Amino acid sequence: MASRDNQTLQGVVIALVLLLILMIVGLLLINNERKKQVARADAAVQDASSQRTAASSAQSEANSFKQWMGFKEEDTFQTVEEAFKEDMTKYGSTFDESVRFYSPLLQNLQQENHKLALSETQAKSNVKELDEQLQALKAEMEKQFTEFRNTEKKMQEDAAAERAKFEKTRQDMVAEQNKLAEQLAQHREEVDKARSELSSAEKKQTEQLAKLDRDITILRSNQADPDPFAQPADGLVRWVNQKDQKVWINIGEADHLRPQVTFTVYSGDESDALKAETKGSIEVTKILSPHMAEARITSDIPTRPLMEGDKIYSQVWNRGRQVGFAIAGLIDFNDDDKSDLEELNRIIALNNGKVDAQPGENGGVDGEMTVDTRYLILGEFPDSALKDSEAQRQAWAKMNESADRLGIETISLDEFLTLMGWKVELRTVALGSSARPEDFPLESRGEYKVPNNQYSPGSFRPRKPQPTY
Known part of the structure; x- marks a missing residue:
């Protein structure tokens, strides 16, 4: 250009x-x-x-x-x-009008011509350099093409070697497959033979099981049906020392037992702890081994002493887990007009139990009862004319309503303490066979009505007892 x-x-x-x-x-x-x-x-x-x-x-x-x-x-x-x-x-159309004359025009043309000559010289130099670079690139490309052709040739040789190796491996696999097919056929014959023998043995076993089922049916028909609602015992009395007023029971550290837990004792011939007649009570004093503990006799009946083989039961303690309780009303152990709610909580906690709901401040309810709550313990009905009594009565009614709805059994405070084997320290009246009727005068409860679900011996209990572990 x-x-x-x-x-x-x-x-x-x-x-x-x-x-x-x-x-x-x-x-x-x-x-x-x-x-x-x-x-x-x-x-x-x-x-x-x-x-x-x-x-x-x-x-x-x-x-x-x-x-x-x-x-x-x-x-x-x-x-x-x-x-x-x-x-x-x-x-001169490309020049300014002030220089559109022959002499300036010739000078400008001469300058432009000189510039063009310089540009042409520079361009020729650049063309020479580019030509040298092009030659170097061509040489490099030729070198790379030669290396690529050599690499391609080597790859083709390697591919041919790999194909030969693959063909040999495939032939070996076919031979191995044929061998495995023969072994599989042999194993199938052995499996068919074993299956036939197993079928014969299974038929013989089925006949024996049918015979055993008939024997079991006959044996069960000769036995009485157990009570599905019977409350099992928590343990057994293994040995009794009447002189030292001590007993040894077959539960211990492995059963999560701890000192100060109390149990009621009843005859070993009874199958339902809730219906059995109580012979006395014991309190754990020492844990001896995983399944052995020492206890002291807290109460007994001279005419019916505690003996080896008697059963023990606690409504609060349960093997391996906590039993939930609810408390309603005013709690007073010894009629001193002072609340013993904290003492009752301590008794339940000592026996590995827990309190799900109890009377709160200003007549409210602390906590909530659930289907896992075992008993609702009823204290005195709040029938006084005090300011908080109305709120306490509402809490009493609410907790009894919840017990009815959830199927939770109710039990009086005295009955609970008796079944627990707990003895009130400040009580002066005698208990057991030596008790006198005049020691237990009747007290007016106002218009208090016993809840419909309150437990009484011999009544129908729709809930199964809590399982023991």
């Missing part, structure tokens, strides 16, 4: 030179004609010699200019002007 522009500029310069030559020739011709005219005018105009001399000088200069510009001497000003405008339009 640069070479083409240089050629164009050279053509323009040549054209301008030719034009200048033509202008000079034209001016010479005009000058000759002028001389002829002067010669003819010398005879006619003698008085204007000075003017003709000036005109001649001016004309001479004009002719010189025409010659320098490439015009003829006979060319008129109009012709020169039109040629000048045409040249400026053609060759």
